[in-house]
Amino acid sequence: MTTALPVPASAPAGVRRSPALRLQLVGDRPSGVPVDGIDGGRVGYLVFLPANVDPAALMRAHGVRPEPGPLDLGGLPAPGVDAPAAPAPAPTPVPSDDGIRVDRARRLVEVDGRELELTYLEFDLLAHLVAHPYTVHTRDALISDIWGYGHFGDGRTVDVHVARLRRKLGPAHRSRITTVRRVGYKYVPDHQ
Template identity: 50%
Template sequence: MTTALPSADPAPVSRTAPRLRLATPAEPVEAGGTQQLTAYLVLLPADTDPAPLFADAGLRPHIQAVAIDEVPTPPPAPARVPLVRDGVLVDADQRTAAVDGAELDLTFLEFSLLAHLMERPGQVYSREQLIHHVWGYDHVGDGRTVDVHVARLRRKLGPAHRRSIVTVRRVGYKYVPRA
């Protein structure tokens, strides 16, 4: 029988001295039988007693406290260098794109598509590869979704740069900076 823990308003967590506590039911095992134990990992500030959290559920917690001296923080991601290809700039950190200094108004997918194509100029990507890498899933349907986004992106790049996104017939698309 599993008993749900009562909901409680969490106390504010101290980032300077967090503590790790493990609470499990402390009921004896019957002779010849087995007992199913359920363990709960409860993270609380060091000065908070977890017993009241379990009291309403009829559980008697066994508490083991482990001190964590500091909260590890992941290092910041290194800044990515903006891509610049023949007057077209894509800044992945700022999620901005510009053509000859004029900022483009791109949707999330248009920006992602342009950035992906510009990362490896000249590499041909099939529609399926673009769906997988840019959209992030296997698209159910036809490849027209990619075609529509490429057409919109070409319009926004303008007449001087629209030919940079080249159609490779029966395959897909590639980015080729103008000569």
């Protein structure tokens, strides 16, 4: 149901009014009626009114009964109220094999018992690859997963970081990060 409500004739000084301006209430439906397949769903509308117009008075003047009530924030804190501290998520264990161990909680990588010194992005890249063994990751997917959507770069950025990781892993483990030609990279654990 669409209800067209005219805007009050009194306009603030310096504001021109178009004769076509009006308030429209769209989608008026009884509560409990499914909205887009969601039972008990609600639809909210954003209505722009001049600063000097009382929305409840405007609605009453046109026969629409305003129903003020508490706003259901769906578990969010009210404005101005600090949110309760959420418990820290449990660190997700990263699968490891005999030679390479990744500890996400401490941001530590050990190769054959010796700790590797990795940059922030090198650690994230290696942890991501180790967490998804045998999965082929495109360069673009790695850019968005590791560097984020706002990163301005290309596949060469990934190539440079993979080359540095391979160098730091050493000759015994560098072949674990395999190049899939014209696609990207995958991690292959050592099964001896």
